[in-house]
Amino acid sequence: MKRAIAFLTTRVLRSRLGIALVIVVVVLGIVGAARLLAGPIGLGSDLTGHPTRPISTVDPNEGDDGANATAPPSPATKPGATAPEVVARRFATAWLAHGGVSAEQWQAALRPLSTSTLTEKLTGVDPVTVPAQRLTGEPVVIPQTERFVEVTMAVDTGQLRLELVSQDGQWLVDAVDWERS
Structure with a gap:
């Protein structure tokens, strides 16, 4: 009986179906490990882990006084040249x-x-x-x-x-x- 099971297992693993099953198991293992390493889905996320609201690193209630904004450069025109x-x-x-x-x-x-x-x-x-x-x-x-x-x-x-x-x-x-x- 052990020989029959070993023979069938070896035969299945060598077939195309067996190879496909092994690949599926490996892929699922990699995806599962990646999810474990990524951690739980946080609040403010949908089931895919994508945020459902914008991520902000600045307090949205703070006003922007424009102090950090850079003015666009002024076009340089040679003296006497046409603008x-x-x-x-x-x-x-x-x-x-x-x-x-x-x-x-x-x-x-x-x-x-x-x-x-x-x-x-x-x-x-x-x-x-x-x-x-x-x-x-x-x-x-x-x-x-x-x-x-x-x-x-x-x-x-x-x-x-x-x-x-x-x-x-x-x-x-x-x-x-x-x-x-």
Whole structure:
């Protein structure tokens, strides 16, 4: 009888089913050990152990006086150079002036206000594809670093977003994005 049980056990363990059972037992053992080491699920948690409310390391009743906040860097403009919002407005005006001009004329108007990277990307673009006709808002400058800013402007069909970089103290548009409103 002992031989029969040993034979069946050996045969089952060597089969695919036996190997699968051994793997399941090992995985369950590892998961169980991990749960034991992790400790009990604390208050404020669901059954998965994830918190059901935000974890706060600061008293939420304390006010923030902003003393620890860092102000965004001011864009650095070379003395006598054009400010980024002025460059952005000029670029936007030229970008929107697409009616009745050839692609070459349109691109020539944008070239002095653009980086070489953007000029290359605009090569071959048909100005008829510009999705707006006129500016409807003032430029809003969002400084990222001293040499990189984003400028947004409302246009008749949405929001124009320009990325400007400072090259040798001169601000140039490096990317154009438009979002329908």
